[in-house]
Amino acid sequence: MVQTMRWFGPNDPVTLRDIRQTGATGIVTALHEVPNGAVWSREAIADRKQMIHASGLEWDVVESLPVHEGIKTASNDWDALIGSYRDSLINLAANDIRVVTYNFMPLLDWTRTDLEYAMPDGALALRFDPVAVAAYDLHILKRADAAVTTDPELVDAATRYFKALTPEAVDRLERTILAGLPGSEESFDSAGFRAALSTYASIGAERLREHHVRFLRAVCPLADDLGIRLVVHPDDPPFPIFGLPRVVSTESDLAQLFAEVPNASNGLCFCTGSLGVRADNDLPGMVDRLGSRIGFLHLRSVEREPGGAFHEAAHLEGSAEMAAVVGAVHRLSRREGRRIPMRPDHGHQMLDDLNRLTNPGYSLLGRMRGLAELRGLERGIEWASDRG
Template sequence: MIESWRWYGPELDAITLPEIAQTGASGIVTALHEIPYGEVWPREAIAARRALIEAAGMHWHVVESLPIHERIKRGDGDLTQLFANYRQSMANLAAEGITTICYNFMPVLDWTRTDLTAPLARGGTCLRFEAYKMAAFEIHMLGRAGAQDDYAQDVRTKAATWFQASSQGEREALLHAIMSGLPGAFDRYDIAGLRAQLALYDGIGRAEIRAHYKRFLNEVIPAAEELGLRFGVHPDDPPRDILGLPRVVSNEEDIAWILDAYDSPANGLTLCSGSLGANPQNDLVQIARRFGERIHFVHLRNVRKESDGSFEEAAHLEGDSDLVALIDALLAQEGHRRATGRRDCALPFRPDHGHALLDDGARNAFPGYPLIGRMRGLAELRGVIAGLKGREGANG
C-alpha cells in the first residue's frame, strides 16, 4: 500500500511539503482548489504543482478531487461545455502523469459535521456530527419544509432545547462547521444562500440524481479509458440524506449500482472507511472484498457511532470499525492483483482526517487535516500494515 497525504496546495494549506516529507508519506494527494468549479485545469498549472511535489521528494498520482459542477448533479440545462471542460481537465492531468481521480456526487455540500473541535477525554479535539444540532439547524435555523419528519422525536426535542438556549455566536459556529467541508474556490453559503441552493433541487429525487450520475459516467468514463485514468467515487459523508437532498453513494447497494451503471475498470471506488463506517448497516470488510478489483484509492479512519445517528471521529485504531480486518482484506486484494498481473497492484491510501493534538490547534489547518494527528494515524496504520505483512512472511 502506498502511503499518501492530502495537501491543499501552497496557497491554502498551513502544512508545508517539507513537513509532510518528514511523516514518511511518499505520495501527495492534491487538487487545484483555487480554480472555480466547471473551469478547465490548465496543463501548465498542473505541471507547476507536480514540480513542487517532486522537488520535495514525493510524487503526485491521485487527484482529490476534480469537482463536479452542481449543474451536472441537477441535470440543469445545456451541459455540453461543462462536460467538455471536465474532459479537457482529465486530459491535462493524464498528460502530467496523474493516474487516479477521486470525486464525489454529493449535492450542494461535501462532508458535513456540526462540531469541528469536540473535546477528547485525554486532550485534543475531533470532528463530530451531532444529530440534534443538525436537526436544530435544519428545523429552526434553515426552516426547511419537511425537516421535522427526518428526525426522531427525542432528537427534535433536544434540537428545540439547544436552539432556544443558543446564542447568536453558537448558531454562527454551527453554520460555519456545516460549511467547512467545502474545499476549493467558492463562497460559503449563509442561510439565505443555502436556501437558494436547496431550492434549485426542488423536484429532484433519488431517481433523478441517479439518472444525472449515470449521464456523468457516460460522458467521462470513455475518456478515462482512453487516457488511462481510473475514477474512484468517494462515499457520502455522512452516508444518509441530509438537508432533504438524496444521497446515492451511501451503502453497498449504491456502490453496486454505480459500478454497474458503467461497467469498466476505469469506473471504481474510493473506499473511505470513515464515511461508510458511519452507517451501522455497512460491513466494510464485505464491501472491500466484493468490490476489491474496482477500488482505486483508500481513505482510512474510524468513527464511534451513537444510537441517534450522531458520531464522532475516533482514533484510527479505535472506534467501531475493525481497520485491521479491513486492511487485511485490502492487502489480500493487492496480492490477488500481483498474482493476476495487474500493473496497479499497490493501493494508494491516506490517513483520513485526524485528531488535533498538541500544537495542531495553533496551525489553522483545514478542519480534520492537522499535521500531528494525521501523522499519528499514519504511524498506526503503517504498523498494522507491517504487522500483517510480517505475519504473511512468517506463514509463507
C-alpha cells in the same frame, strides 16, 4: 499500500516539507484555486506537479476534480460542463496523473457540527450530531418542509437544543455546517443555501442516480482510453440531510453504480470513515467484494454514538475494524498484484497543533500519528502473512 498525505496547496499551513518528514511518499491534492466547472490547464497541472516533485514527493492522486452542480442537476449547460471535465482529464493524463477522485453529493460536501469535540486525552476531534443538524434545519435555515421530513422525536430534541444556544453558538453552528470544510467544493450562507436547495426540488434519489450514471457514461470511455481511474468518494455522512438525496452510501448503491457503468475507469475511493458511519456497511467484506473497483483508500475510523451521532476516533480505534480492513486490502493487493494509494484521513488536533492554525481534520500531528499506526499495522499483517 502507497502512503500519501493530503495537501491543500501552497496556502496549506502543513507544508510539503512537513509531509516529507511523516514518511509519506505521495501527495493527494487538487487545483483548489480553479473554479468549479473550469478546465484545469495542462500548464497549471505541470507547475503544481513540479512543485511537489521538487520536495521529494510524487503527486499520486487528484482529490478532487469537482463535478459541477450543473452536472448533478442536469442543467442546460450540461454539455459544456462535461466538455470541460473531459478536457481536464486529458490534461491530467498528459501529466501522467491517473487516479482522480470526485463525489456526487448535492450542494454540501462532507458535513460536521462540531470542529473541536474534546476527547478524553485532551485532543480535539470532529463530530456530527443529527440533533444539531435538525436544530439548524428547523430554526436557523427554516427550510419549508423541514418539520414534515424530520422524525417527531428529533424535532423535539432539536427544539430544546436550539433554545439552549447562545447567539454566538448559533453563528458557530451555521458557519460549521455551511462555510465549507477543507476540500469542500461549495460554501454558502443560509439565504444562499435555501436558494440552492430549490434546484433540487424535483430531484429525488432515483433521478440523482440517473444523473450520476449519465455523467459516468459521458466521461468513462475517455477515461478508459486515457488509463485514468475515476474514484467516487462515498457520501459523508451516508444518509440524506436537509432533504437532499444521497446515492453513494451503501454497498448496494455502489454495486448498482458499477453494474450500470461497468467501464474499467469507474472506480471507488474506499473511505472507511464515511461508509463506517453505517453499521450495515461491512467494511472488510466490501473490500473483498468490491476490491477490483478500489483505486484509492481513505483510512479513518468513526465512533458511532447512540442516536446517529458520531465522532472521529483514533485511526485504529472506533467502529471501523481497521485491522480487518487492512487485512482485506493486503489480500486484495496480493491477489491483483498492485499497490493502492492510501492516506490517513482526518486526524485529531493534538500536542503542538492545538496552538497552531490548522485546517479542521487536517492538522499535521494527528494525521502523522495515524499514518504511523497504519504503516505499523500493514507491516505486521505482511509479516504474519509471509510466515503463513
